[in-house]
Amino acid sequence: MGEHYDYDLFTIGLGSGGTRASRVAAAHGARVAAAEEYRVGGTCVIRGCVPKKMLVYGAQFAEDLEDATHFGWTVEGKSFDWVKLRDHVMRDVGRIEGIYTETLEKHDVTLFHERAEITGDHQITLASGKVVTAKYILLATGARPHVPDFKGHEHVITSNEAFHLDKVPECILILGGGYIANEFAGIFNEFGAQVVIAQRSDTILRHYDFAMRDRLMQLSLSKGIEFLFNTQIEEVVKQEDGMFEVRFKDKEPRHFDCVMAATGRVPNIEGLGLDTVGVKTGERGQIKVDEFSKTNVDYIYAVGDVTDRVQLTPVAIREGQAFADSVFGDKEPYAVDHTCIPSAVFSHPPIAAVGLNEREAKDKYGQVAVYTSDFRPMKNVVADRNERSLIKMICDGASGKILGIAMIGPDAPEIMQAAAVAVKAGMNKADFDATTAIHPTVAEELVLLR
Template identity: 60%
Template sequence: MPEFDFDLFIIGAGSGGVRASRVAASHGARVAIAEDHRVGGTCVIRGCVPKKLLVYAAQFSDDLHDATSFGWDISASTFDWATLRDNVANEVTRLEGLYGQTLANNKVTLFAERASIAEPHIVRLASGKEVTAGTILIATGGWPHVPDFAGREHALTSNEMFHLPELPRRILIAGGGYIANEFSGVFCALGSDVTVINRGDRILRGYDDQIAQRLLQISTEKGIDFLFHTEIQSIEKLADASLRVHLTSGDPIDVDSVLVAAGRVPNTTGLGLAEAGVKLDAHGAVIVDDQWQTSVDSIFAVGDVTDRVQLTPVAIREGHAFADNRFGGKNIRVDYSNIPSAVFSNPPIGAVGLTEAEAREQGLDVQIYTSDFRAMKNAFVGNSERALYKMIVDGATDKVVGLHMIGPESPEILQAAAIAVKAGLTKADFDATIALHPSMAEELVLMK
């Protein structure tokens, strides 16, 4: 008889956990996975996938406005939030089914309930049942952080934004990161009055400052109000169900909805990790080595729960490598350098490599090349919005060490360009490439 019920038990059926389960099963491991919400995790159920669908919907606002210049009569166009909301929910359900099918096809046992660690080789399910496993993988991801203030129960997080009963006429968004800027762009385009507050003095920390400033300029021109150096002090629900938000500076603001986008924290509460001997950092993240092993030999962790890089593709890559190494006899390491990222703001941002500030901090011979231009479509319809592409080059080697873009389709263009940065290509390599004209992407090989 086998020593354990399963070779691998995974807690959390998000992108990283599902990938790890499939790969481990392909190596012959007996795998189980527990999920107390819905299979698919943050990205599929309440994150990047449904949010990207809202972004597409928001883009139609600009497209419909511009259509008249291209000969289209769209005078009868209207928008219905309920239709969008329900269609997005249906698509999420479809994708959830596909993830569940992946588990079933790979003979992975699914426990649709909460799980925690009782001992280094024992998982306790919410039903009270205990299951043994040779290896346990924590893949529970992250969770929105809401600061402690009076009336916080009236605030929403990104988890709830896809289920609003109606489109808010006025919305206040607290935060300066990618979630805040993505949702502010969406709701502004769909017709809401949007106010963004941030406790700091800039948006999108971690992104190149010049690119972030361009987004701030464009967002302000679109009608989004930004208030810096301020936080929510309290939220008061009024008789008409609207919300009065008291701030640490300035006058109160009356709105219909409040979104708190103050970052995400590792989802480790109640998992029994510390009790099992698993070391956590000061923020509750699981501490792992380069093989994703924790301080307990039989327990591993991948994805946002480790708070290394909070990106779905990173969790997938980690889950895949973990399973290959643990059950396939391989020795794979994940390279965390030059990971591309995007902000699906309006307009979107794509970035890979070092920012200008980071390159200077590293003492490189920094050379900057830019292209500041108006896309052909914008010029045709009389839209003054300008795209900005920025290349960071190490002058000592001519190597491109960073590439940052804001403008239409920037994430789509950046993915291919990220290959060049990852490969260590030089500015001369970019210059030697003939431009694809007419396109926005051609600016990558024309920067001065």
């Protein structure tokens, strides 16, 4: 490869996308180095989906222990220790970080645990002052939580800090209506906190089917979560007792012992030296790339959340894989298909979806057929829990091709992963109808929709 360079590839940022790209490129025979200024694993492993899912599991026991009595179990003296869970989760995060690091080292990837910046053509300067060169540079620095700019915003935490709290807040205000806001609302609510969600618009989870988000809001309200819609914050003032007075533009002030912002994420591009070599960025700060993850600078690529295409860990991994295979592999370059990507919200209960929602399908196809199943899962019936699940399938009215599936209910993400294969493959409603159900399961409703 480029023998007059120190490395064939230098990766800046070792989250999911950067790690996959570095490992695969090295497996193809490239000389690879990578720099990570924080911890190997990035947002997902260190302070995102992995520890969050562990908290979701922990929170679910609040309902499971309550339901257990209906199944003949006697649970005496139950209590919850936040610090015990928090520390155990952080230990497991450390374990996974070690696995990521070990995998890279086994593939002979040279690791620099420090900040790196592009300082010239094919040139990277590390925080220690060391200067190296590379034939290709991959930017995989991810994104960070956005905090709105209002007076007192320095008192607000984000999902980054939520994993390290000393205790569960008694009363928490969560700003935002997206998946992070609703996931942490469910977590803290199950742990006993009084939770209020404040959203600037009148909608939560705007990219999901309206029936799913409406069902989640109804169930969240029944669990005691409060919603403040069309609400803007003017100021957060810290009180002498440690509480925070939140002043709204059109509502009376409220007091909370914790305020959390879950209002989107911002690509990490500061200090990368993009201006030095002329890498173009978009209006949201995202690095602009083509379908093969290449920037306008021929030897510089970018994958994952820093490109702001689809901010999901599996997408970053696929982009990293495609980049490494295309640039260093022995087959034709290929691009990642960013359509029909399944996703989930690990709320209580969770939502999962793939393909188009009903509005999108009608806008694109005009005539659509919608099939639904609104039911109480058997476990909820026995547990005397009045919580209904909902499955929705949207099909092309002319051909019967499945355009999208959405679901809210227990194990929805686990079920949707398999269903996503069928939707991605372009299967029809008739293919589902011809499939024998596994009974009794929640998933069987997918093949019984009428």
